[in-house]
Amino acid sequence: MITSHQYRERIAKLRPNVYQKGKLVDRFDPTIRGGINVMASTYDFANDPEYAGIGVATSHITGEKINRYTHIHQSMEDLLNKQKMTRLYCQEVGGCIQRCMGIDGLNALSIATYDADQKHGTSYYKNFIEFMKQVQAEDLSLVCAQTDVKGNRPWRPGKQLDPDLYLRVVEKRSDGIIVKGAKAHNSCSAYADEIIVLPTRNMVADEKDWAVAFSIPSDTEGIKIINGAFAPPQRKKLEAPYSKLGISHSLTIFDNVFIPWNRVFLCGETEQAGKAALFFALYHRHSYCGCKAALSEVFTGATALAAEYNGIENTQHVRHQLAKMIQIVDLIFAAGVAASVNCTKADSGTAIPDTNYCNAGRMLAGESIYGEYEALAAIAGGLAATLPYEEDFYDATLGPLLEKYIMRNPDISAENQHRAFRLFQDMMSSVWGGHKLIDALHGGGSPVIEKVAIYRDHNLEHSKNIAKKLAGIPIKGSTKGIFREKRSWY
Numbered sequence: 006m007i008t009s010h011q012y013r014e015r016i017a018k019l020r021p022n023v024y025q026k027g028k029l030v031d032r033f034d035p036t037i038r039g040g041i042n043v044m045a046s047t048y049d050f051a052n053d054p055e056y057a058g059i060g061v062a063t064s065h066i067t068g069e070k071i072n073r074y075t076h077i078h079q080s081m082e083d084l085l086n087k088q089k090m091t092r093l094y095c096q097e098v099g100g101c102i103q104r105c106m107g108i109d110g111l112n113a114l115s116i117a118t119y120d121a122d123q124k125h126g127t128s129y130y131k132n133f134i135e136f137m138k139q140v141q142a143e144d145l146s147l148v149c150a151q152t153d154v155k156g157n158r159p160w161r162p163g164k165q166l167d168p169d170l171y172l173r174v175v176e177k178r179s180d181g182i183i184v185k186g187a188k189a190h191n192s193c194s195a196y197a198d199e200i201i202v203l204p205t206r207n208m209v210a211d212e213k214d215w216a217v218a219f220s221i222p223s224d225t226e227g228i229k230i231i232n233g234a235f236a237p238p239q240r241k242k243l244e245a246p247y248s249k250l251g252i253s254h255s256l257t258i259f260d261n262v263f264i265p266w267n268r269v270f271l272c273g274e275t276e277q278a279g280k281a282a283l284f285f286a287l288y289h290r291h292s293y294c295g296c297k298a299a300l301s302e303v304f305t306g307a308t309a310l311a312a313e314y315n316g317i318e319n320t321q322h323v324r325h326q327l328a329k330m331i332q333i334v335d336l337i338f339a340a341g342v343a344a345s346v347n348c349t350k351a352d353s354g355t356a357i358p359d360t361n362y363c364n365a366g367r368m369l370a371g372e373s374i375y376g377e378y379e380a381l382a383a384i385a386g387g388l389a390a391t392l393p394y395e396e397d398f399y400d401a402t403l404g405p406l407l408e409k410y411i412m413r414n415p416d417i418s419a420e421n422q423h424r425a426f427r428l429f430q431d432m433m434s435s436v437w438g439g440h441k442l443i444d445a446l447h448g449g450g451s452p453v454i455e456k457v458a459i460y461r462d463h464n465l466e467h468s469k470n471i472a473k474k475l476a477g478i479p480i481k482g483s484t485k486g487i488f489r490e491k492r493s494w495y
């Protein structure tokens with residue numbers, strides 16, 4: 006395990022290939038620094054004895070103690086610890102912890118590479134395990150570029166007018182492959198050591214060129230990171246942990262990038278490409294059951310705070326609203342716990358969370374976010390939008406006036422009223438707040454995709470049989486058993 010200082014030093018050595026507003030920018034550009042702070046905290050937390058049981062795992066490859074973000078889940082306990090870690094870290098930093106794309110990509114690859122080797126006699130799993138030894142020894146920060154730019158949505162990769170709209174292999178050589186294309190919405194690529202690339206979707210037999218997976222240093226020749234950096238509005242005097250946050254997302258261009266064979270994890274195996282895509286999405290939705298529980302709890306806490314500071318915490322509509330929000334926090338987290346408890350094992354030995362519970366938790370999280378914004382806005386009142394500038398609170402003439410007229414609940418100081426409403430404004434009425442709203446809806450897959458998965462994986466015949474039996478209609482088989490059958494992955 007390395008320290009956050011070592012992580013920052015390593016990122017500082019990367020070749021400049023991050024672009025913003027038409028210019029090549031330093032990775033430690035002030036706009037990007039908030040994201041680096043969050044990524045760095047994943048190293049601090051792992052070294053904090055308070056999180057030792059959760060943030061540190063034992064490698065099943067080497068037996069060494071490793072940062073859990075570099076671990077392949079071996080058991081139900083691993084899945085539960087990953088979910089707890091995600092929730093605790095996210096609530097500590099106040100948002101996305103940013104390292105789950107990496108762990109979720111690694112776990113998906115552990116299954117898909119193993120299965121490809123069993124079926125095709127390839128050596129991807131060996132490549133993968135050698136790569137994992139490096140990931141764990143060096144505590145690499147990894148991101149996952151799965152989402153292709155995708156062109157015209159209804160058309161498959163091979164049917165697009167431009168074949169590069171899904172990333173593809175353009176040349177196979179004795180020493181490696183050359184890939185071309187672009188990945189969208191690539192979170193944290195500006196400050197990660199490596200980018201894991203996975204297919205976006207299942208592939209059919211004639212889509213071998215698009216069935217490719219690999220991992221490569223983020224500053225490899227030919228990679229351009231066209232970055233968008235987001236952060237809560239910066240403070241001048243009223244410092245607060247929330248204003249140290251940030252995140253970046255990029256359009257990552259792969260312009261004829263060379264990938265050596267030892268870093269290639271799939272190349273033409275269409276069935277396993279689909280598996281890699283599906284498993285990344287599944288692990289990522291499991292992560293969301295931790296991180297979105299934390300985000301929903303931040304909204305619940307902020308709403309309760311707004312009620313207290315406005316002096317309305319004992320009114321019935323506030324209590325009902327808070328009960329509804331707490332229920333959502335608990336259900337999202339419970340879905341992840343149930344998914345972990347109801348896990349299965351891949352042939353590679355990797356533990357797989359239950360698909361329906363993961364998708365149900367992620368879908369609830371995505372669909373609830375607009376309601377959470379609405380609840381906080383409703384109970385905080387309009388000041389969350391119209392709060393005067395921070396400088397005015399520190400102006401010799403205006404400051405005392407603002408402190409006089411911001412007062413509500415007399416037990417709360419003017420400064421704390423100001424702090425609370427500055428937080429609500431940052432959370433909802435800022436570029437950052439708008440950005441996070443769409444992030445919480447689409448990140449990890451849009452709600453419609455979860456509906457597709459839930460419908461696909463639930464045994465509706467079993468449900469219908471229960472109804473038929475109650476109606477006295479003859480059925481085949483038995484309706485006994487509380488849970489639906491676990492999905493078979495083979």
Ligand SMILES: Cc1cc2nc3c(=O)[nH]c(=O)nc-3n(C[C@H](O)[C@H](O)[C@H](O)COP(=O)(O)OP(=O)(O)OC[C@H]3O[C@@H](n4cnc5c(N)ncnc54)[C@H](O)[C@@H]3O)c2cc1C
Nearest residue numbers: 149150151152158159190191192444447448449450451453
């Ligand atoms: C803040 C943020 C961070 C993200 N980070 C990452 C990341 O780090 N790595 C990563 O790989 N991805 C990341 N994503 C991508 C995320 O998973 C996608 O946004 C999500 O899967 C939706 O894809 P899309 O944005 O291309 O939307 P689209 O696919 O364009 O969807 C738009 C709408 O069209 C519908 N639609 C799409 N295709 C069809 C079709 N064929 N038929 C009918 N309807 C269709 C969708 O259901 C949706 O309603 C991130 C997204 C966000 C917003």
